[in-house]
Amino acid sequence: MSDSTTSASPAMPAPAKAASVSRGDFLWLGWTMLAGFIGASAAASARFFFPNVIYEPSQRFNAGPAKGFDLGVSTKWANEQRVWIVRTEQGFYALWARCTHLGCTPNWFSDQSRFKCPCHGSNFNLGGDVIAGPAPKPLLRAKIELAATGDLIIDKAVLENTPGKRDTAPFFVEYA
Ligand code: FES
Numbered sequence: 001m002s003d004s005t006t007s008a009s010p011a012m013p014a015p016a017k018a019a020s021v022s023r024g025d026f027l028w029l030g031w032t033m034l035a036g037f038i039g040a041s042a043a044a045s046a047r048f049f050f051p052n053v054i055y056e057p058s059q060r061f062n063a064g065p066a067k068g069f070d071l072g073v074s075t076k077w078a079n080e081q082r083v084w085i086v087r088t089e090q091g092f093y094a095l096w097a098r099c100t101h102l103g104c105t106p107n108w109f110s111d112q113s114r115f116k117c118p119c120h121g122s123n124f125n126l127g128g129d130v131i132a133g134p135a136p137k138p139l140l141r142a143k144i145e146l147a148a149t150g151d152l153i154i155d156k157a158v159l160e161n162t163p164g165k166r167d168t169a170p171f172f173v174e175y176a
Helices: 021-048
Strands: 060-065 072-074 084-087 091-096 107-109 112-117 130-132 139-147 153-159
Touching: 084 153, 091 153
Parallel strands: none
Antiparallel strands: 060 153, 072 084, 084 091, 091 139, 107 112, 139 153
């Protein structure tokens, strides 16, 4: 009968000798990490002075000479500025071509004398009032001015669609 406790055990491999790091290497690593930390902190602090600003194009534009517009709806600026210029017997107003339902761009149908939104079917009359569909409010009118040069200046940053307010300056400009 053999005694398992007395049998020879396989030789254990000698532990690998740990790589040695010199004191100089350790200090160099420490200084490098500290310099990296300070650099990253300085960059983050400098970034703080440059806030995230979105530079959008101006909402104000020159629509050109008022005398160049005929009576009725002009679609001249519909694509570029999303604005219709409307000339009446009394003057001008500028309608923002943005449906008050969900923001789609309506189209002008001169034969029906109405703006129609292709998304959910809202219809607006020449003044921008809702005459069909789900739109809850009239189209907005943009601020409009007649410059000394005779040009119409439109500012889409200032909007109004309340009857009464929208029919006077600065959302309506008289023009003979
Ligand atoms: S976005 Fe114009 S009707 Fe819905």
